[in-house]
Amino acid sequence: MIERFAERLADWQKRHGRHDLPWQQRGPYETWISEIMLQQTQVQVVIPYFNRFVASFPSEEVLAAAPIDDVLAHWAGLGYYSRARNLHRAAQVIMQEHQGSLPNDLEALIALPGIGRSTAGAIVSLGFGARGVIQDGNVRRVLSRVFCISGDLSKSIAQNQLWDLADTLTPDGGAESKVHAQAMMDLGSLICRRSKPKCEACPVADDCQALQRNAIAKFPERKQVKQRQDELWVMLQLVNANEETLFIKRPSPGIWGGLYSPPIGLSLNQLAADLLGNEQIETEYAGAINHTFSHFRVRIEHYVASVNAADVRVGEWCRTERFQKGVPAPIQHILSREEIK
DNA sequence: TACGCGTGGGA
C-alpha cells in the first residue's frame, strides 16, 4: 500500500478542506440528517434544506413524533422522497429500540431504514468520531484514478475492489478516521473533480496511477444511461367556489410518494370520471411543462375546471398559495406561476 | 443484479 497516503491527505484536509459546512462540528443526529440529504444530492442544494429541517426537528424524539406530512413538507423540492419517509420511520425505531439516540455501531445503523453501508460508515466516523469507512461518489472517483479502477464502478467486481481499498487506506484511530473520511470527500469535491481536476494541487498526485499514465480523463469510466420513452401526463386542477384547489396525497412507494398535488393521470376523461363520476365538466387548458426525472421525461399538461366541492369525495381543498404540505417541485412551479393561457 | 426513485448544476 501507498506510504503515508492517509497522513498526507489529512495534512491537506486540515489546511484546505471544508470545515464550515452547517452539519460539521455538530452531533451524530445532524450527521445522520445531512448524510441522508446528501445522497445523490449536491452540497449547495442541501444546505438550506438542512438548516430548515434541523431547526424544525432538532432531535430524534421530535422527528419521531412529527406527522409524516410535516417531514415531507420540509423535503419538498429535494427529491427522492423515500429518503424522508425512511428517515421518519428510522427515528421511530430509534425511539423504540435505541433509547432515543442513534446507535453507534455499524450493523445497528445499517438495520435502520434508509441507512446503507456508506451512510453508516459516515455516521460512525463523521458523527461519532470512531473508525468508519465511507464510499461515495467522491471516494469512488478518487480511488478509480489513484488505482486505475476501470469498468462500471457500480458493478460488484469494482465495488469489492473499492471497498477493500477504502478500508485499507482508512486509519485505525477514530479521530484520524474522521479526518480521513472528510478528506476523501473534500479531495474528490475540490481537487479530484469530475472535469478539470486540479492535479497540480493534489496532495497524493505522486501516488496517482492515472496521472502517471496521463490518463486522468479515462477514470472513472462513463456509464451509459438508457433512455426510457417519454410520457404524457395530464393534471386536472379542480377549483371550487371559494377558489380552493383539490389536493390529493400521492401513493407511496411511487413518484412523489407521500406528497400532495392536484390529480394527475394519463387521460383527462379518466381523471374526470374517477373524481366526479359521469358528470360532464368543462376544462380549460392552462399550459404545460416538461420535466426530467432520474429515469424518464414527462410532459405535464395542466387543465383547470370549476366544480362544486360537494361533488368530490376525496382529497382536501385549499388555496394553492396557502397549502402547507409537501408539493413536488414542478407541480409547485405550475401552480405558482402566472398563467399565460 | 438491475431498476425505481427527484432535482438542479455544470459542461
Added chain:
DNA sequence: TTCCCAAGCGT
C-alpha cells in the same frame, strides 16, 4: 439542447 451525475438505498 442534451447529457452526465451529485456525501445511495431498497427491492
